[in-house]
């Protein structure tokens with residue numbers, strides 16, 4: 001039996017002083033498309049940042065295609081604290097290794113590189129795929145986002161929020177992802193642009209790219225995904241299969257009903 | 262009244278000085294914009310560049326000629342810059358107080374470099390040769406060839422740096438890291454390596470500047486202190502937000518210094534420059550050509 005695509009084992013993490021989530025266990029198989037849904041500020045973004053290594057996990061493991069992405073020593077352990085150059089300079093988890101292994105995280109509200117043009121950003125996006133055999137033919141981003149072609153010589157800071165989101169996703173695709181995390185891709189977009197972007201995300205799924213999508217729009221999510229994780233108070237409160245996903249109101253009472261108990 | 266010939270001589274001297282300051286300031290800005298720290302050892306890098314250049318070029322030492330000295334200083338300082346980053350900056354990179362920590366470590370690094378120069382080459386002052394001899398006659402006025410060569414070399418260096426940053430993938434990756442570190446990490450860019458590269462390039466450019474300073478003045482282990490101070494004025498005047506913004510300010514400072522040396526006197530020049538800086542800071546705190554966003 002081959003290892004699952006992504007496995008989290010007892011993952012705990014947060015910011016310097018504040019723990020945000022604890023003991024998250026999760027298995028995502030090859031080819032799966034899953035969603036995350038939960039109240040604002042309960043740690044979905046923090047969990048994703050920990051999976052991709054920009055935040056260091058406090059304890060627990062992130063295993064991608066059978067390979068553990070973090071180093072063993074837990075945060076604050078004796079071995080970790082003892083002075084040695086490697087321990088001081090190296091992270092417990094290196095986001096570069098994660099991205100180069102093929103787990104690509106398109107961050108929430110990604111501002112990218114404000115002073116670079118679209119072409120320049122896309123030209124370096126392929127660096128993460130260097131030296132890795134990747135399924136070919138997925139990266140026709142020009143067809144996916146025709147809007148970007150006419151904006152290619154514009155600097156990122158002159159783009160609209162939606163266009164910036166398109167550049168972020170296009171850059172993620174150019175890195176030949178084996179698993180693509182999209183963190184609230186449709187946040188703050190106009191209804192028209194939202195529809196356009198949702199359409200593109202469906203196309204990405206149809207290309208065969210496994211996805212983790214975080215979104216506040218249940219209708220969009222439930223049409224797209226095969227499984228929904230309800231995230232609440234820093235842990236996975238419930239896992240729902242596609243046909244178990246209730247309407248928005250029922251879901252909210254489900255979440256808050258649990259929170260009050 | 263100043264004669265036309267004197268005016269031309271003072272102006273071309275000012276332009277040459279400005280070119281040297283532009284090199285220094287661009288190096289300082291390259292480290293500031295990418296790593297967000299100020300490198301106080303930049304002056305010591307100048308001195309090291311001059312001494313390494315002297316060791317290779319001078320007839321008393323290896324005697325390979327000034328062109329070899331230029332290459333040696335550039336390559337040597339590139340390596341020293343990377344080692345410097347590994348030893349004195351990188352260990353503190355993940356601390357929240359990295360800025361203060363690096364004030365101290367780079368000052369310490371400067372002291373170590375200057376003592377090392379003293380140990381290796383001794384305190385006796387040396388001088389590097391001119392880049393070229395003679396003058397060119399342009400009809401109305403004559404210019405020293407060495408100034409022209411200097412300006413051409415500086416222009417070519419800054420032009421190449423600009424090309425590297427905007428056209429090559431590595432250069433673009435360096436700019437990406439300077440503009441948004443987290444997004445760069447998520448793209449799989451090797452941030453520590455790009456930081457080391459920025460430091461190495463900055464030091465290499467300082468080494469080149471050192472060769473020019475060594476041809477203008479006598480070399481001492483602390484010869485970099487004065488140019489570093491001028492480069493500081495330049496980056497404050499011009500704004501340090503991007504690496505091109507200090508270039509115009511550098512030429513301005515070069516001119517002001519050259520004319521103030523002639524009219525007001527050598528000892529008053531720092532006062533004139535600082536007064537100019539304070540006035541600019543009052544009127545436009547982000548610098549004459551500055552932006553608030555720091556970017557490479």
Ligand SMILES: Nc1ncnc2c1ncn2[C@@H]1O[C@H](COP(=O)(O)OP(=O)(O)OP(=O)(O)O)[C@@H](O)[C@H]1O
Pocket residue numbers: 015018020038039040041042043044045046047108184
């Ligand atoms: N840099 C930070 N330092 C400390 N705490 C932070 C930081 N960023 C976020 N937090 C806190 O972490 C908690 C979880 O935030 P996170 O962004 O992960 O939530 P989220 O579930 O993604 O919310 P949203 O749906 O609004 O995107 C919040 O309470 C937030 O205040």
Ligand SMILES: [Mg+2]
Pocket residue numbers: 044045046108183184
């Ligand atoms: Mg979020």
